[in-house]
Amino acid sequence: MDAAFQLGRVIEGKLYYLPYGLWGTATYYNTEMLEATGMEPPVTTDDFYKVAMAMAAQGDGKFGYALRGGNYGMTHAVMWMLGEVGSPNVIDPETGLCVFDTPEAIEGLGKYAALYQDKAASPDSLNWAFRECVESFTTGSSGLLIQSNEVVGICNESMGEGAFNTTMLPVGSSGKAFDTSGQTGYAMSAKSANKEAAWKLIAFLLNPEVSRDYIISMGFTPINTKLADDPAFSEGTVKVYMDQVMSDQISFANNPSYLPEWGDFVTTFGTEQLQMMFLGQQSVEDTAKNLAAFLKEAEAAYRSK
Numbered sequence: 001m002d003a004a005f006q007l008g009r010v011i012e013g014k015l016y017y018l019p020y021g022l023w024g025t026a027t028y029y030n031t032e033m034l035e036a037t038g039m040e041p042p043v044t045t046d047d048f049y050k051v052a053m054a055m056a057a058q059g060d061g062k063f064g065y066a067l068r069g070g071n072y073g074m075t076h077a078v079m080w081m082l083g084e085v086g087s088p089n090v091i092d093p094e095t096g097l098c099v100f101d102t103p104e105a106i107e108g109l110g111k112y113a114a115l116y117q118d119k120a121a122s123p124d125s126l127n128w129a130f131r132e133c134v135e136s137f138t139t140g141s142s143g144l145l146i147q148s149n150e151v152v153g154i155c156n157e158s159m160g161e162g163a164f165n166t167t168m169l170p171v172g173s174s175g176k177a178f179d180t181s182g183q184t185g186y187a188m189s190a191k192s193a194n195k196e197a198a199w200k201l202i203a204f205l206l207n208p209e210v211s212r213d214y215i216i217s218m219g220f221t222p223i224n225t226k227l228a229d230d231p232a233f234s235e236g237t238v239k240v241y242m243d244q245v246m247s248d249q250i251s252f253a254n255n256p257s258y259l260p261e262w263g264d265f266v267t268t269f270g271t272e273q274l275q276m277m278f279l280g281q282q283s284v285e286d287t288a289k290n291l292a293a294f295l296k297e298a299e300a301a302y303r304s305k
Contacts, residue, residue, distance in 0.1 A: 083172020
């Protein structure tokens with residue numbers, strides 16, 4: 001699939017590796033809470049806000065969105081920013097500048113901040129990570145969740161059939177959404193002593209007949225189009241991940257994961273910046289500028305080597 005080649009070329013546009021499966025995120029919604037709002041599943045980020053607010057208005061300790069304000073929550077904020085920018089590039093490949101301080105990205109970050117500041121999300125979500133977000137959704141405390149493939153299985157076990165459903169990521173004003181999920185895959189070293197044998201092994205492991213069961217066990221979406229119609233990936237609540245890979249509106253973001261500082265950005269630095277923004281201790285504009293400056297400096301250091 002084209003998405004696999006895009007992800008493999010994140011460094012200097014060269015194909016350094018191939019994912020063995022696509023790790024994605026999608027929107028999960030509580031069917032009962034959505035039905036009570038009288039609204040449709042959200043398609044845009046504006047829809048997402050309206051649905052989340054309507055769910056929170058139901059009271060009884062319920063909230064609209066299981067916001068990830070803790071570790072790796074930065075990646076969700078990036079989705080909102082890139083959805084307004086309309087480009088998958090966190091770093092402009094020509095200028096080396098981060099797009100987060102552009103007017104469009106600031107607009108997207110403001111929309112994301114509103115989910116917390118307008119109380120569509122629980123006040124406690126300021127520190128939530130994967131476990132807390134999923135738990136809030138599966139217990140019926142939050143009606144919307146943005147999460148990865150394996151959560152389908154968790155929801156099936158905890159909530160039961162029909163209690164939840166999935167839909168594609170909400171698109172921004174650009175009409176597009178960019179999934180910020182990280183990926184892993186197979187690569188061959190430039191100094192490999194036996195490149196031909198290495199490639200044969202990679203080709204064998206990526207063969208759909210060989211990889212199918214492993215991909216299912218890990219909750220991935222396959223990269224091979226021969227598995228696109230396989231019921232394991234094309235039916236039920238997991239189908240959304242295949243729909244997104246095939247969609248013209250949704251693609252993967254080009255995260256600068258090649259930067260040594262990227263790990264710190266999506267965990268410590270980014271989390272601290274967002275939390276100050278959510279709490280009103282820092283403006284949306286200043287937050288965006290700080291995020292952009294961090295990555296601009298990191299990119300400049302990388303390019304100077």
